[in-house]
Amino acid sequence: MKRILVAGIGSVLLADDGIGPYVVRLLQANYVFDEGVEVEDLGTPALDLIDHIAGLDALIVVDAVANGAAPGAITLYRKDELTRCTPAVRLDPHSPALADALWAAEFYGGCPQEVLLVGVSGESYEGGCALSKAVQGSVVRAVQAVLRELDRLEVGFIRRFEESEAKIWWEQLAVAG
């Protein structure tokens, strides 16, 4: 059995930075995965990220990135690109945490062999609980990118027979006018 983590990273209070947690909830609501696959919203982790990734066979991260591409564009980054000391790409908010955690896991032992960052270029990181239109439009593609990677890793998943509604609580909890 392969141990795989699909982690959504980002702040749900900072607009497009919430894309990772958002995609994670869609995956949880609509798919059932093989044993050994965890799908989790990790918020904005720091060093504790090591605890989540150590010992995994593969790690898939969904996060917002500031790489200059058009809002909603999806760019895939592999492990070697993420751990370059002076990254050629500018990776957003939590990339220092992600890179640090990968370096540290490499040093302590237990760094996953396979790492994929599904990076969604954001438009706005201003305080707010809703995704921008452009990033909202990338959600399905981000989900597909995760599923394609799982398929490449030869992990099975099925779409739930009955669709359940994803619990995007930060959008759903009411704000009075």
Place this chain on the structure above:
Amino acid sequence: MANRITIDPITRIEGHLRIDVEVENNAVSNAWASCTMWRGIEKILRGRDPRDTWLFTQRFCGVCTTVHAMASVRSVEDALKLEVPPNAQYIRNLILIAHALHDHIVHFYQLSALDWVDVLQIPKADPAKTAALGESLSAWTGNSRMTMKAAQDKVKAVAASGQLGIFANGYWGHPAMRLSPEVNLLAFSHYLQALEYQRKALQVVGMLGSKTPHIQNLTVGGVSNAIDLDGTSALGMDKLEMIKLLLDDVARFVEQVYFVDVCAVAAMYPEWFKIGSGVKNYMAVPDLPLDSKGTAYHLPGGFIRHGDIGNVRGFQTAADAVFRHAVTEDVTHAYYQGGKPLQPWSGETEPEFTGWDGAQKYSWVKAPRFDNEPMQVGPLAQVLVGYAQGHELTRKYVTGAIEKVRSIGGPQVTPDMLHSTLGRHAARAIRACMLAELSQKHWQLLVDNIARGDYSVHNAPVLPNSETEGVGTHEAPRGTLSHWVVIKDQKIKNYQAVVPSTWNASPRDNAGALGPYEASLMHTPLARPEEPLEVLRTVHSFDPCMACACHAFDPSGKQIAQVKVL
């Protein structure tokens, strides 16, 4: 002519703090602490249901999730005058203690130990001598020759590869690094072992809170843990026994390793008891409530002015009347609109960015003041406030630390010397020992209370239509945290979080008084201004975490402290 040095950002992980210092004759002659970004999260809370607020505040910062959840429910409970059942208090206290132990261990080893430990000296160490040294200092079983050799081999492999990886950013070989190869190796092997023990502490948070990094078991009025002593899914004896084992393990690491290592660093760098004092006003709030009304606490609170610990004043409760009325925030030097200092309930957060100007506005952090004065918060404040009031548990570990430092050949430490960079590290280790001991007590309190047949965990909140205000505090790992809420028509009307790093990273105020980081850096000697290790030592001793101070994330993805000498 003074040289100006800019360090941006200074925290190694979620760094958004910028430090500017002027250096004359190899010593700091002026200092500014600033935060580089703001996103306006507090406004998101307006109009929401006060019972949901903690879910949002928990997302302020990825390091301090638990503490913002806790302060938030406490603020609403204060506003509603809602009592919390004893079981819920003990469960919350255990979560807070476990989180703090995790945080203190990570802070010392992973975030600041390498300010004092020179990794590149480690290959020269003799593992057998290192093991003997370790055994002479502590009863810890993880000091064997083989453990030391394994740690050394890891460093040798990294050094041989030419790729320093996580160690690429250190000031190795700096003249301010002075430990012997053996002490470096001993500390480094504990740096590796620390990872396992911080994880155990976090496991306790997860078991009680049902999830990390975002606990799920809070609710305004208590917790949602179902108690069933024979059950396996609810909180039963099985789970409680596992929690006890984890806490025992963490306590042993804290007392036999963390505390001893800090005393050893203190013994070997005695000059750092004279550097880094700064603001000698201290404040801590009482925490770890022992009853449902919040009238008795295991950790005392209060404040000290101008280093005069003989005139300490205690806070009676976690939302003490003195505290409620004395806190204001000043924006004279912060990028916000506004004039006179405001009390947080009427606080405003309207941004007005004007660019860094040390004489005018230069930070996104507001300047919180207590009765118009800057206050230093954090473990040192808590230890001094407790010590000054004769708090027995605090005195026990302060005395223990003084004896330990002396026994390793260090100076005779007096409480006065704690106003320093090393004092902050020592106080954090002292506080960790206190918390480790208290974790046992609160575990027992919970088990005993359940055994008496009390399974109650929650009192239902009733939201009034009238306007009401509350403050919820928590003496968090980095110091006093307070959430200030105004509720009207059953909704949030205003919400302000005054976080520990805001107190410590505060900019100057309208009277020109420096904040604690700034004041602590004045007169710091620098052996090599272009490698300001000494500045890092003092700033790291506060355990900065700016993500919640300015509620922001730096999108530039800077990974290391960038140092610019102008």
